[in-house]
Amino acid sequence: MKASRGSEVLIIGAGPAGAATAWHLARAGIRVLLVDRARFPRDKPCSEYLSPEAVRLLDQLGVVEDLEAAGAAPLHGSTVHGPDGAALTGRFAAAPVAPFRATGLAVSRRILDARLLAAALAAGAEFREATLVDGPILESGAVTGAVLRAAGGPSEVIRARLTIGADGLHSRLARALGGRRHGRPARMAFVAHVAGLAGLDGLAAMHVGRDGYAGVNRITLATSGAPAIANVALVVPVERTRRAAGDPTRFFLETLEEFPGLRGRIRREALVRPVLVTGPFAARSQRVLCDGALLVGDAAEFFDPFTGDGIHAALKGASLASHAALIALATPGPVTARSLAGYRRARLSAFLGKWTIERVVGYGMLAPPLFDRALRRLALRDLGHTFVAATADYIPASAVLNPWFLCRMIL
Ligand SMILES: Cc1cc2nc3c(=O)[nH]c(=O)nc-3n(C[C@H](O)[C@H](O)[C@H](O)COP(=O)(O)OP(=O)(O)OC[C@H]3O[C@@H](n4cnc5c(N)ncnc54)[C@H](O)[C@@H]3O)c2cc1C
Incomplete structure (x- = not known):
């Protein structure tokens, strides 16, 4: 030595x-x-999603212009699709407090x-x-x-x-x-890059199922010579991943079919890099x-x-x-x-x-009817932007972790 x-x-x-x-x-x-x-x-x-607040920290390190020149895509917020069909959209720019800038970024790690x-x-x-x-x-x-x-x-x-x-x-x-x-919850992730996926916009989409969730995030825009690339990440309980041994790509593609919003949309030929696997978290x-x-x-x-x-x-x-x-x-x-x-x-x-917010969401997903109900209530009361801003760190967590907000989420 x-x-x-x-x-x-x-x-x-x-x-x-x-x-x-x-x-x-x-x-x-x-x-x-x-x-x-x-x-x-x-x-x-990684799902390769950067909130405006993450962009603010990257800006301090002087790398944002360079990332944009390298093709990073603008990100306007996200939509969560619940297990029973509810949906909640939060846009960064519509939150009660203005973010560092109106858009985050989506860029390959x-x-x-x-x-x-x-x-x-x-x-x-x-x-x-x-x-x-x-x-x-x-x-x-x-x-x-x-x-x-x-x-x-x-x-x-x-x-x-x-x-x-x-x-x-x-x-x-x-x-x-x-x-x-x-x-707990002990979960694993399978992450792919997919070319030419239809229906992409500047909102990341999270599809929550009864036994896992999947996210889609556009990480490059289409150009005249090349289709847009989307990041697709599947997260499932560790116990389910035994079936993945030997062929994680097959497990990834088959499991995505369980999500109504993704069914039939992701084909093996469209994967532009091997499926990466990580966890447990x-x-x-x-x-x-x-x-x-x-x-x-x-x-x-x-x-x-x-x-x-x-x-x-x-x-x-x-x-x-x-x-x-x-x-x-x-x-x-x-x-x-x-x-x-x-x-x-x-x-x-x-x-x-x-x-605390992460745990409320993470354990909330284990009770699908409750999770769906919370999405519907927040959408009805136009509170999705506040929720996304709190998860994206530019309004304090107390904006959602308070009795008023929590009651409006459930009741
Ligand atoms: C499926 C998934 C999706 C995610 N999506 C998002 C997202 O959309 N947005 C977001 O902000 N975050 C996301 N995250 C979280 C994000 O990826 C991590 O929090 C982030 O990468 C943490 O950075 P880090 O530098 O701590 O660790 P890492 O990025 O993991 O870097 C650790 C480095 O250490 C090196 N290393 C490890 N062991 C050794 C060793 N023994 N010797 C030498 N080198 C070593 C590795 O090679 C690696 O380069 C996601 C995570 C997962 C798993």
């Missing part, structure tokens, strides 16, 4: 959470090493993540791709770096004052810190920090993709994590859990409301 020079901060994972944290820290003059097991650009199973990584490198971060982090180095309960392994190369020890786990849903650092739980780290380490993005918390907000949470978390890291790194010597403690409090204050 080779020993290497130290970095001030080692970031494991160069998805939105890792790249944005690297951007913040490198701009503040910190020596950052960012490592990812993948070679970029890489795909990531291959493009988004590569642009974010480029921004981190331009800010001064160093990057190693195709390099797996085997696990952290733990000394007397403190993380002092990690063991890296480049494809085909020897293991290497990297020491760092602070190690940041941005390594996603199955984070090794989160598991090493302890307190990582995968709870509902993952939470009770320990988001310790001496020498902290977690950000999905490595810290990811409940369910339904409310389409993980990238916003990753970018927001990156801003909170880098703020806490800069305070802790300003004092010479080891970075202690105590010096990072503000990060835990900042996460609670930023995310608690949204975590």
